[in-house]
Amino acid sequence: MTDNEQQQSGAEFTIQRIYTKDISFETPNSPAIFRQQWRPRINVDLNTNGTALEDGVYEVVLSLTVTAKLEETTAFLVEVQQAGIFTIKGIEEKDLPVMLGSFCPNILFPYAREAISDLVTKGGFPQLLLAPVNFDALFAQHQEKSKQQQATH
Numbered sequence: 001m002t003d004n005e006q007q008q009s010g011a012e013f014t015i016q017r018i019y020t021k022d023i024s025f026e027t028p029n030s031p032a033i034f035r036q037q038w039r040p041r042i043n044v045d046l047n048t049n050g051t052a053l054e055d056g057v058y059e060v061v062l063s064l065t066v067t068a069k070l071e072e073t074t075a076f077l078v079e080v081q082q083a084g085i086f087t088i089k090g091i092e093e094k095d096l097p098v099m100l101g102s103f104c105p106n107i108l109f110p111y112a113r114e115a116i117s118d119l120v121t122k123g124g125f126p127q128l129l130l131a132p133v134n135f136d137a138l139f140a141q142h143q144e145k146s147k148q149q150q151a152t153h
Helices: 003-009 093-122 135-152
Strands: 012-026 041-054 057-070 073-089
Touching: 012 093, 041 093, 057 093, 073 093, 093 135
Parallel strands: none
Antiparallel strands: 012 073, 041 057, 057 073
């Protein structure tokens, strides 16, 4: 949306701040893990959470947990909570969940991806670049699952 379109629609979106809220890196089986052939199974869990701070201002937290295992042995576990404070005003109420659950996490993901890559490399492991995430599709799946759960209750 261009500045002119924002002014005409009355919509406002700004990034106030992007920051790392929490970070953790563990190598519970080092140094022995470094002596094994590196063919890890990588598991990535992600979650998003949006919270109103004040009228039109929201904190969105993207939580990523990455676990690398060699067979059943954990090589590393890295957790990053990448957060941002966003001003979101002048949009329809029905569009707010999409902004908080998809649009804002799309902005935060590259920062979390970089933090994870840096931590893994500094931990002595080969660089790990997470694949892009389609937050729009994940949000749509979450909405569909919520509708199905409501229909069964």
